[in-house]
Amino acid sequence: MAQAFSLFTVRDSILHRFHPLTKLSSAGFLFIAGLILPGTWTAYVVLVVIALPLALLGKVTRAWLAAAWRVALPFIISVFLVQGFFWPRGTPLVFLGPLSLKREGLVFAIASTGHILAVVSSFLLLALTTRPDMLMTALTQAGLPGNIAYIIVATIQIVPRFQAKAAAILDAQRARGLETEGNIIQRLRAILPLVVPLVLGSLVDVEERAIAIEARAFNRTGPKTSLIEISEATWEPPVRWVIVGVMVGMVGLSIWLR
Amino acid sequence: MSSRFKQDFTTVTLVLIPVAIAINIAVGQTIYTLKVPLYVDSIGTVLVGVLAGPWAGALTGLLSNLIWGLSGLNVTYAPYAAVAAVIGLLAGLFGESGWLKQWWKVILAGIITGLVAAAISAPITAYVFGGVTGSGTDVIQAMFQSAGFAVLPASFGQGVSSDPLDKTVTYLIVWLIVRALPERFMARFPRAENLKG
Numbered sequence: 001m002a003q004a005f006s007l008f009t010v011r012d013s014i015l016h017r018f019h020p021l022t023k024l025s026s027a028g029f030l031f032i033a034g035l036i037l038p039g040t041w042t043a044y045v046v047l048v049v050i051a052l053p054l055a056l057l058g059k060v061t062r063a064w065l066a067a068a069w070r071v072a073l074p075f076i077i078s079v080f081l082v083q084g085f086f087w088p089r090g091t092p093l094v095f096l097g098p099l100s101l102k103r104e105g106l107v108f109a110i111a112s113t114g115h116i117l118a119v120v121s122s123f124l125l126l127a128l129t130t131r132p133d134m135l136m137t138a139l140t141q142a143g144l145p146g147n148i149a150y151i152i153v154a155t156i157q158i159v160p161r162f163q164a165k166a167a168a169i170l171d172a173q174r175a176r177g178l179e180t181e182g183n184i185i186q187r188l189r190a191i192l193p194l195v196v197p198l199v200l201g202s203l204v205d206v207e208e209r210a211i212a213i214e215a216r217a218f219n220r221t222g223p224k225t226s227l228i229e230i231s232e233a234t235w236e237p238p239v240r241w242v243i244v245g246v247m248v249g250m251v252g253l254s255i256w257l258r
Numbered sequence: 259m260s261s262r263f264k265q266d267f268t269t270v271t272l273v274l275i276p277v278a279i280a281i282n283i284a285v286g287q288t289i290y291t292l293k294v295p296l297y298v299d300s301i302g303t304v305l306v307g308v309l310a311g312p313w314a315g316a317l318t319g320l321l322s323n324l325i326w327g328l329s330g331l332n333v334t335y336a337p338y339a340a341v342a343a344v345i346g347l348l349a350g351l352f353g354e355s356g357w358l359k360q361w362w363k364v365i366l367a368g369i370i371t372g373l374v375a376a377a378i379s380a381p382i383t384a385y386v387f388g389g390v391t392g393s394g395t396d397v398i399q400a401m402f403q404s405a406g407f408a409v410l411p412a413s414f415g416q417g418v419s420s421d422p423l424d425k426t427v428t429y430l431i432v433w434l435i436v437r438a439l440p441e442r443f444m445a446r447f448p449r450a451e452n453l454k455g
Contacts, residue, residue, distance in 0.1 A: 005283075005329050005331065006329050006330065006331075007329065007330030007331065008330075035385075035386065067330065071333055071334065074392030074393070075334070075387055075388075075390055075391075075392040077392075078390035078391070078392050078393075078396045079387070079388040079389070079390045081396075081400070082389060082390050082396050082399050082400045082403065083388060083389065083390075083403075083409075085400070086399075086400040086403040086404045087403065088403050088404070088406050088407065088408060089406070108388065108409070109388060111388075112387065112388020112389070112390075113388070115385075115386055115387070115388065116386070116387055116388065119333070119334070119336075119337060119386060120333050120334065123327055123328060123330065123333040123336060124330050124333060126328065126330075127328060127329060127330025127333075128330065132328075132329070147267070147272055148317075148321075150272065150276075151272065151275045151276050151279075151317075151321060152276075152321060152325055154273075154276035155275075155276040155279045155280055155321070155325050156325065156329070158276055158277065158280045159279075159280045159283050159284070161280075162280040162281065162283070162284035163283075163284050163287065165284065166284040166285070166287065166288045169288075170288060170291070180291075180292060184294065187292045187293065187294050188294055190292055191289065191292065191294070191296075191298065191427070191431075192431070192434075194288050194289075194292075195285050195288070195289075195298070195301065195431055196431070196434065196435065196438070198281070198284060198285060198288070199281055199285070199301060199302075199305075199431075199435050200435060200438060200439070202277050202280070202281055203274075203277065203439065203443070206270065206273050206274050206277055206446075207270065207443065207446055209273045210269045210270045210272075210273040210446075213269065213273065214269050218269060219269065
């Protein structure tokens with residue numbers, strides 16, 4: 001349970017060396033293009049033409065496909081079952097007992113699967129190839145308030161500790177005889193003994209952490225220097241602007257055409 | 259508002275937010291292993307809302323879903339970041355109105371939050387995920403659609419059938435926790451005065 005709270009995979013690839021913001025804007029482009037472009041098969045084209053080459057460039061294709069498959073599969077199964085068989089008033093194609101597979105529902109399920117894959121694979125591509133702390137440093141240098149960056153970086157650091165703590169509480173309560181695998185009533189009754197110790201225990205050190213960072217000039221105003229230096233090729237900022245421009249254009253056009 | 263905004267975002271609030279996000283994630287994962295029809299993944303968000311005000315609550319909710327999504331470990335949560343932000347905002351407003359002092363108002367706050375969450379997440383479920391959540395509640399979606407409802411209203415129906423209960427449980431747990439916290443600890447937070455019964 002207590003694994004590192006990030007999917008980042010170390011590779012020596014061109015994509016890994018890109019500036020984090022270049023990767024963030026590319027992931028945003030994939031997300032937007034996959035979601036809002038019209039057409040049943042458009043999202044699949046976007047995935048094959050843009051996302052797959054990026055994954056190959058980043059040498060993370062196998063991990064990317066495996067993770068996307070794992071996350072998207074329950075949604076894909078659900079969307080085909082629910083929309084294929086329970087589309088209100090459609091043209092029946094195949095009859096299965098009292099149920100019938102509807103044409104309109106299937107088309108909707110195919111388009112939705114494209115959306116789901118675009119959403120899932122854009123986030124995964126960014127997560128697999130970008131170190132979270134590098135992304136935050138890049139965002140801070142681009143003008144994100146330092147407070148927000150602190151919240152995000154601190155979260156990434158403490159989540160694994162909390163997961164370990166939650167697992168320890170689960171083990172301890174089970175050892176004391178708490179039923180966590182019985183019937184639904186027993187499982188519902190297990191919620192409080194698991195949650196309350198975790199939350200109360202976690203809140204205890206908040207005050208000390210606040211004093212500690214205040215003592216290290218956390219509230220000092222003005223520019224601050226960073227330990228991490230991020231390099232980028234000269235072509236990257238203009239390319240980012242083009243990507244963001246096309247993204248804004250796509251959103252604007254889809255609102256205008258609606 | 260601006261001065262109240264600054265008062266709410268003290269150093270203690272800023273330190274509390276990552277802890278609250280980690281609570282959302284760790285508790286959400288623990289509840290998931292229990293296989294109960296609840297999520298209980300916004301305890302931290304509601305806690306920050308009532309302790310540090312609506313804006314701090316909204317920020318906690320927003321960042322919870324974005325971080326959980328961008329970590330790559332729960333990517334399907336990221337599109338719901340706006341819903342989580344509204345949950346935190348509402349928690350701040352309920353706290354401000356003194357609704358966390360009486361148990362029946364706590365339950366009411368949970369039900370209202372659940373209805374609002376269902377209303378905002380329905381379009382996201384319908385347009386981004388084709389009306390499904392990839393879990394057992396999709397049976398309810400199928401039931402509504404076979405009764406003749408379109409995808410969007412059926413998604414709202416599906417949300418209404420699970421969110422109010424989930425958020426009521428969340429609020430009751432937060433209420434218990436707030437009552438269990440020592441007074442000296444509570445006094446460090448900007449909105450502590452709203453919570454004394």
